[in-house]
Amino acid sequence: MSVNSVPPAATSTVAAGGARPPLPRRRWKRQHVVGMLFVLPAALYVLTFQFVPVIYGLVLSFTDYTPLRRGGPDFVGLENYAGLLTDPEYGNALLVTGRYVLTVLPITVAIALILALLVNRPFRGVGIFRSALYLPHIVSLTSVSLVWLWMYSQNGLVNEVLNLFGATDQLWLLDPESALNAASAMRIWKALGSNMVLLLAGLQSIPNELYEAGRVDGAGRWALFRYITLPGLRPMLVYVVVMDIIYLSQGFAEIFILTRGGPLGSTTTVNYLIYTEAFQYNDFGSASAMAFVLFALIIGFSVLSVRSLVGRQK
Amino acid sequence: MKVFTRSASARAAVGLAAASAIVLSGCAAAAEPEAAQEGFEGQTLTVWFPGTNQVEIDLVTGPLKDKFEAETGATLDVTFVDWGDLSTKLNAGFAAGTAPDVFGHGPAAVADFAINGRLEPLDDYIAGLEQDDIDDLSAALPGGTVGGVQYLMPLSMQGNLIVYDAADFEEAGLDPDAPPTTWEEVREAAEALTVRDASGTITRSGLLLPSQPIGRQQSFAALLASAGGSQLTSDDLESAFASPEGEKALEFYTSLFSGDDAVSYPLGADYINAPAAQQPLVLDTASMTMQTPNGANQIIAAAPELDLRIMDAVPFEGVDEGYTLGGSGPGLILNADSEVKDLGWAFIEYMISPEISAEYVQGIGGVPTRASAADTDYVQNSPVLQAFVANSSNFLPNPNVPGWVQVRDALDKYLEQALNGVTSAADALAAASPEIDSILESAR
Numbered sequence: 081m082s083v084n085s086v087p088p089a090a091t092s093t094v095a096a097g098g099a100r101p102p103l104p105r106r107r108w109k110r111q112h113v114v115g116m117l118f119v120l121p122a123a124l125y126v127l128t129f130q131f132v133p134v135i136y137g138l139v140l141s142f143t144d145y146t147p148l149r150r151g152g153p154d155f156v157g158l159e160n161y162a163g164l165l166t167d168p169e170y171g172n173a174l175l176v177t178g179r180y181v182l183t184v185l186p187i188t189v190a191i192a193l194i195l196a197l198l199v200n201r202p203f204r205g206v207g208i209f210r211s212a213l214y215l216p217h218i219v220s221l222t223s224v225s226l227v228w229l230w231m232y233s234q235n236g237l238v239n240e241v242l243n244l245f246g247a248t249d250q251l252w253l254l255d256p257e258s259a260l261n262a263a264s265a266m267r268i269w270k271a272l273g274s275n276m277v278l279l280l281a282g283l284q285s286i287p288n289e290l291y292e293a294g295r296v297d298g299a300g301r302w303a304l305f306r307y308i309t310l311p312g313l314r315p316m317l318v319y320v321v322v323m324d325i326i327y328l329s330q331g332f333a334e335i336f337i338l339t340r341g342g343p344l345g346s347t348t349t350v351n352y353l354i355y356t357e358a359f360q361y362n363d364f365g366s367a368s369a370m371a372f373v374l375f376a377l378i379i380g381f382s383v384l385s386v387r388s389l390v391g392r393q394k
Numbered sequence: 395m396k397v398f399t400r401s402a403s404a405r406a407a408v409g410l411a412a413a414s415a416i417v418l419s420g421c422a423a424a425a426e427p428e429a430a431q432e433g434f435e436g437q438t439l440t441v442w443f444p445g446t447n448q449v450e451i452d453l454v455t456g457p458l459k460d461k462f463e464a465e466t467g468a469t470l471d472v473t474f475v476d477w478g479d480l481s482t483k484l485n486a487g488f489a490a491g492t493a494p495d496v497f498g499h500g501p502a503a504v505a506d507f508a509i510n511g512r513l514e515p516l517d518d519y520i521a522g523l524e525q526d527d528i529d530d531l532s533a534a535l536p537g538g539t540v541g542g543v544q545y546l547m548p549l550s551m552q553g554n555l556i557v558y559d560a561a562d563f564e565e566a567g568l569d570p571d572a573p574p575t576t577w578e579e580v581r582e583a584a585e586a587l588t589v590r591d592a593s594g595t596i597t598r599s600g601l602l603l604p605s606q607p608i609g610r611q612q613s614f615a616a617l618l619a620s621a622g623g624s625q626l627t628s629d630d631l632e633s634a635f636a637s638p639e640g641e642k643a644l645e646f647y648t649s650l651f652s653g654d655d656a657v658s659y660p661l662g663a664d665y666i667n668a669p670a671a672q673q674p675l676v677l678d679t680a681s682m683t684m685q686t687p688n689g690a691n692q693i694i695a696a697a698p699e700l701d702l703r704i705m706d707a708v709p710f711e712g713v714d715e716g717y718t719l720g721g722s723g724p725g726l727i728l729n730a731d732s733e734v735k736d737l738g739w740a741f742i743e744y745m746i747s748p749e750i751s752a753e754y755v756q757g758i759g760g761v762p763t764r765a766s767a768a769d770t771d772y773v774q775n776s777p778v779l780q781a782f783v784a785n786s787s788n789f790l791p792n793p794n795v796p797g798w799v800q801v802r803d804a805l806d807k808y809l810e811q812a813l814n815g816v817t818s819a820a821d822a823l824a825a826a827s828p829e830i831d832s833i834l835e836s837a838r
Contacts, residue, residue: 147489148510234660235677248593254662256814340607343662344814345807359482361800362506 141368148362160369170370172345173353174377176260180349181328183264184271189320191268192275197309199276200283210280217273225337228266229253232338256346259339263347267334271327275320282316283309318389322382329378350374435467439737440494442484443474444724450474453757462744468737488512495732496741500724501537501546501791502798507727508540509796509837514728516544519739531746534763537722537791546725547742549751550760553720553782553789554616554684556580556601556708557693560701562587562681573705577620577646577716580682580708584650584657587681596659599680601650606664610809611802612719612792613684617643619717619790621710625805626834630795633830635805636823642710644819648812661813670696684718687782688759694778704781707788720789723760761786797837801830 103111141160143153164170199210216224231237232252239249252262290308299307310317332351335341341348341356350370358367443454451474459470473494475483481503487493493512507513520528520535528535538546560570566586574580584600591597603613614635615625623639626632634640650658665674665683670692674680682705685693694702709716726745728738744750748764755762756772761782773779792798808826811817817825 146510147485148506148512150511234663248595251660251662254660342607342810344810344816356803359485360803361797362485 137368138372140364141372143365145364146362147364153365156365160366161373163366164369164373169345169348169353170350170373173348173350174374176345176347177329177331177349177351177374180260180264180267180331180347181325183261184267184328185321185324187264188268188271188275188324189317192272192320193279193313195272195276196279196283200280210277213276214273216270217277221270221333222337224270225266225334228334229338232262253339254343256344259343260347263331263334263338266338267328267331270334271324275324278316278320279313282313285316286312314389318386321385321389325382325385326378329374329381434737434740437734437737438469438471439496439734439741440471441473441726441741442480442494442497443472444477444480444498444500445474446476447758450758453754458745458750458754461750462741465744466737466740468734468740470741491731493729493731495729495734496726496738497729498549498724498726499546501548501722501794502802504538504546504727505540505794505796505798506837508543508545512730513545514730514732514735514738516547516728516739516742519743520544523743530748530764530766533765533786534722534725537794538725540794546722546727547746548722548725548763549745550723550725550755550758551721551763551782551786551789552686552723553761553785554612554686554718555690555781555785556682556705557675557685557690557702558682558705559675559678560703562598562678566681570701570703573703574708575706576708577617577710580705581646581650581657584682585655588657594654596656598678599659599674600657600682602658602665602674602680602683603647603650604664604666604684605651605658605661605813606666607806607810608802609664609666610813611806614643614647614805614809615790615792616684616707616718617647617710620708620713620715621646622713626793626795630793631834631838633827633834636827640823641820644809644812644823646710647809648815648819651813652815662810675700675702687761687778690778690782691759691776704778706781707785715788717788717790718785719792720786721791722763795834795837797833800833800837804829804833 102108140153142155142157144156144159145153195213199206199213233239234249234251238252242248242250250258253259286309290312291304294304294308330351331349332355335347335349335352336355339347341352351374354367354370354374357363357370443450454474455472459472462468463470480499484493484497484499484507488507499507504513516538534548534551535544538544538548558570558573563570563573563583566583568583568586574583580601587598587600588596589598603616604610605613618625618635618640621639621643623637623643624634627634650656651661665680666686666689670676670689673689673693673696674683675693676697690702690704694700707716707718726742728735728742732738745754746763748766751762751764752767752770752772754760755767761779762768762770762773767773768783773783792802795801805826808817808822808829812819812822
């Protein structure tokens, strides 16, 4: 679009509103330039530090590259992607990541919804209650993971509590059967606060008149929830589910600290494998290919989630 | 005072020049540091040290830095980098051309840097050392070589030995003054020392060997060497652990943790990196544990009331010598792209000089690299260090080959499967062998 021309949308908006006359061309141009200057720093940041690295990562995924080697990356075509098809560790990491997402996502969304419904009612201390539930979200995942590492240790809080009830010590993070579940429990606790706040905002955006009308029509609590709350909450629910899929699929810090991908690879998520491939083995080409396959899967599942939730609404 | 020259003749020339200058000027020029006369004035040397040990940071960035700068007239820019970030930052530095002139790293990382031409060979520099110096450092030097070329100059030695609680030995009817001399005897002692609760769960392990990631490979390597086997062939081209010795070592290792007569618990727990006060020996949840010299010293400091002793490296029956993982510890490496290589070597030479080396290892509580240091008060006053120095010939390093980190992790994966009973020792080693051969081949 030329900066010298008046955008049709702007003209029609002003004309339709009829509140003020169109801006003189010179003033419009100056506003346009000022606006662009305001946006420029952020645009440059996004372009330089987000867009360019992503594109460079995509390029690297078609190369054999180690930063230690002199000279640039060697183009290898689809070799890295083909290698992933037969890599059992990558297959295992995808399964672990999928299991991790499917364990954490429904539980955290369900509990967050219950908590949001709970704190949506006025009662004494509701502010403190909301803050307490949100607290885990503002603490760094690394710090939280370190605390939970201690809680899960043999002499940690979890076993001490179990001992009070006569149960024996469990090796939460050392047993392949329980390690991923233990990490998932921590992640559920961590994700609850932000999900709850988002869903609470969604609940408060539902017009109260709808509930009043429903009650007048004789709807019970379940009917109000089923036919007013859930449909009204759907846009926010879609957002929460999609964002959770994106974040959980990239689980790394908690795995790095709690289990380092073990035992027996039972907690090796794709992101942890990417870290190992890139920063332990210096194979940036293969690591980039892993990252872009994960990227594609995240997009795919996110779109699927949006379509299934929004589609139902239609 | 240490003189930073590459050869005795150069040193003589510098000395002659210095003497001439004193005579000609008739002033007190002799009071100036000798190395400052070699043209390092105004140069800056960037050095990265690994780790976050505050004692080491204070020592290196304080008195050691000041002394070096006074002697050379150069500026020393020292940065300590957390071990976990070191490789990442070095990789980025090399890719961007901003890597430090000198950096510290462990021997396991050297080969990958060397094969990519990132490191300056130190052989010519070392040839300039006096023969007495080379002889004094002879135990440490091999750990810093790749393909026979010296790339890393170790600053301390590493080792692992079993530390045992003498009181537990006496309680179990064992003689703490006559500790086991073979792994089979260690196992027997461990069975006598193991304590279980009513449910049969071990509450005090008779013996704990590291079984966490990386620790598994290190424990296996020690057992394998003590059984007479080796991880790689002598030319470092292929794996050699899938052998009768390897099976014996791995079966022994797995038997510690599995079965009704297990003597170790829990599998996979990282006791090595736990704080001293949380160590199994201190908590009385183990009677014998494998420890590093630093670890042993810290445990003794945390629990001075315990009568802790150190066992010599033991072999399996029928094998002459026992080995544990060790040898050269982290050391200094010279960047091949450095524009101040001579100053870089001057710093390395400074750090390995008898006086500074002693000050450094004493500061970090490490084992000295110089044989002559065995006679110092630092070693003589420490039973722990004496034991580790006495066993220094029984410390075996991991192979310095390209792709070693990946080899180690691949082997670790199969060892974990065997330890967890997913597969047998023989099958685990047989499955690991071709994968590791493939990694070694592609890394060359």
